[in-house]
Amino acid sequence: MQGALFSRPGKNIQGFTSQDFSPVKEAFIDNFKQRGELGAACSIYHRGKKVVDLWGGYRNPKTREPWEENTIVQVFSTTKGMTLLVLAKLHSEGLLDYNEKVATYWPEFARNGKDQITVEQLVTHKAGLVLLGRQIMSSELNNHRDLSRILENVTPMWQPGKKHGYHSASIGLYIQQLVLRIDRMGRTVGQYFTEEITQPLKVDFHIGLPRDFDRQRFATIKKIKLFNAIFNLGKPPRGLVWQMIRRNSLMNQSFSTIVSDVQDPLQELQYENPSGGGAGSARALAKVYGILAKGGDDLDISPETLAFISKFTAPPEDGIFDEVMKWESLGSSGGFAKPDAQFRFSNDSAFGFVGSGGSFAFADPQNQIGYAYVTNKMDFYGMNDPREVALREAMYQCVAKLKKKEIQNPRRVLKYSS
Numbered sequence: 001m002q003g004a005l006f007s008r009p010g011k012n013i014q015g016f017t018s019q020d021f022s023p024v025k026e027a028f029i030d031n032f033k034q035r036g037e038l039g040a041a042c043s044i045y046h047r048g049k050k051v052v053d054l055w056g057g058y059r060n061p062k063t064r065e066p067w068e069e070n071t072i073v074q075v076f077s078t079t080k081g082m083t084l085l086v087l088a089k090l091h092s093e094g095l096l097d098y099n100e101k102v103a104t105y106w107p108e109f110a111r112n113g114k115d116q117i118t119v120e121q122l123v124t125h126k127a128g129l130v131l132l133g134r135q136i137m138s139s140e141l142n143n144h145r146d147l148s149r150i151l152e153n154v155t156p157m158w159q160p161g162k163k164h165g166y167h168s169a170s171i172g173l174y175i176q177q178l179v180l181r182i183d184r185m186g187r188t189v190g191q192y193f194t195e196e197i198t199q200p201l202k203v204d205f206h207i208g209l210p211r212d213f214d215r216q217r218f219a220t221i222k223k224i225k226l227f228n229a230i231f232n233l234g235k236p237p238r239g240l241v242w243q244m245i246r247r248n249s250l251m252n253q254s255f256s257t258i259v260s261d262v263q264d265p266l267q268e269l270q271y272e273n274p275s276g277g278g279a280g281s282a283r284a285l286a287k288v289y290g291i292l293a294k295g296g297d298d299l300d301i302s303p304e305t306l307a308f309i310s311k312f313t314a315p316p317e318d319g320i321f322d323e324v325m326k327w328e329s330l331g332s333s334g335g336f337a338k339p340d341a342q343f344r345f346s347n348d349s350a351f352g353f354v355g356s357g358g359s360f361a362f363a364d365p366q367n368q369i370g371y372a373y374v375t376n377k378m379d380f381y382g383m384n385d386p387r388e389v390a391l392r393e394a395m396y397q398c399v400a401k402l403k404k405k406e407i408q409n410p411r412r413v414l415k416y417s418s
Contacts, residue, residue, distance in 0.1 A: 012066040013056030027394040038377035041282040045290025045370035059219040073219035078355035079278030123335030128156030141271035165323035169257035172275030205280030208272035285361035290370025309334025
C-alpha cells in the first residue's frame with residue numbers, strides 16, 4: 001500500500017497520503033479550487049501511523065511565497081488543547097488533582113469568592129472568571145508576578161459551578177499561574193511544553209516562539225475584513241452572530257481581553273499566550289493527538305488521566321447554556337472540547353479544540369485517529385468551516401471503508417508508508 005508524493009502547479013500543493021486515505025488529498029485540492037483556500041496544511045495519524053501529510057497554497061498572501069513543508073502558523077484557540085495537555089501531564093505525574101481547589105496550589109487565588117473553585121471547574125469554564133477588570137497587553141504576558149495579582153483580585157461573574165461560559169482569553173492566564181506553581185521546576189506552560197513534549201516527540205509546536213525563530217517559516221494570517229463579515233452573518237449559530245454584532249457583548253469583551261501592543265506578529269508570539277498564541281504545524285498537532293488516541297503512552301499520560309480528560313464534564317447547576325457564546329455546549333472534564341449540538345465533529349470518545357478562523361485538531365480514541373487542519377485564511381465560521389469539514393468527512397469515509405474491508409478480511413494487516 002504505497003503513498004504518493006505529488007505537486008499541483010499554481011497552488012504548490014504537496015505532500016503524502018497513504019492509498020487508503022487518498023480521498024483526503026482530493027478534498028484538500030478541492031479546498032483551493034472551490035472553497036477559496038489560501039494556504040493550509042492537513043495531517044492525520046491512524047493507529048499510530050502517519051497516513052496524511054499535506055500542505056499547499058501560499059504562506060504569504062501578498063508576496064505569494066509558497067506554503068512549505070516546514071511552514072508553521074498561529075492556530076489561535078486550538079492552542080488551548082496543547083495547554084490543557086500540560087495540565088494532563090502534571091496530573092499523570094501526581095502533581096495535580098482536577099478535583100482539588102485551585103487555592104490549594106495557589107492560596108492567593110481564593111480572594112473575592114474564589115476559594116471553592118476547583119481545577120475542574122476552572123478548566124471547564126464554570127468559574128465565572130471571563131473578564132479580568134482590564135485588558136492585558138501582549139507585552140505583559142510574560143510578567144507573571146503582576147498578572148498573578150490581577151487574576152487574584154478578579155471576582156467571579158456568577159456563583160462558580162452554577163453556570164458556565166467560555167473563558168476565551170482568561171483561561172490560559174489562569175492555567176499559566178497554576179503550572180508555574182505546580183511544576184517541580186517552576187516552568188511556564190511554554191517552557192514545559194517545549195521540554196516535555198516538543199523536544200522528546202520532535203514536533204513543531206510552540207507556546208511562545210523562540211526569539212531566533214526563522215521568519216521565513218512563518219505563515220502570514222489573512223484576517224477577516226468587516227465588510228466580508230457582514231455578508232457572512234448567517235454562517236455561525238444565531239446566538240453567536242448577535243454577540244458579534246453587539247460591540248459590548250460579553251463575548252466581544254472576553255475576546256478582547258488580550259490586546260496586541262506590538263506590530264510584528266512574530267514578536268507578539270514570543271510572549272506566552274496559552275489561550276491562543278500557539279503556533280505550529282498540522283503535523284505536530286496530529287501526532288500529539290494521535291498519541292492520545294492510542295492511549296497516551298508516548299506522552300506518559302496515565303490511563304486514569306486519559307479517562308478523565310476524555311469524559312464529559314458534569315453540567316453546571318443551571319444547565320449547559322453558555323453565558324458567553326449563547327449556545328448550548330459542554331466540554332470534557334479536562335477542559336477539551338467534546339462533540340456537541342453545535343459541533344458534532346466525531347463520536348463521543350473524541351476530544352480536541354477548534355481555533356478562530358478555522359484551525360482544528362482532535363483525538364478520536366475509538367478509531368485511533370489524530371487529526372489536524374491549519375490555515376492562514378481566517379473565515380467567519382469558527383467551527384464547521386467547510387474547508388475543514390470536507391477534509392474531516394473524507395477522512396471518516398476512508399475509516400469506514402477500512403473497517404468494512406477488515407470485516408470482510410479479518411487477516412488484512414494495514415501497512416503505511418511514513
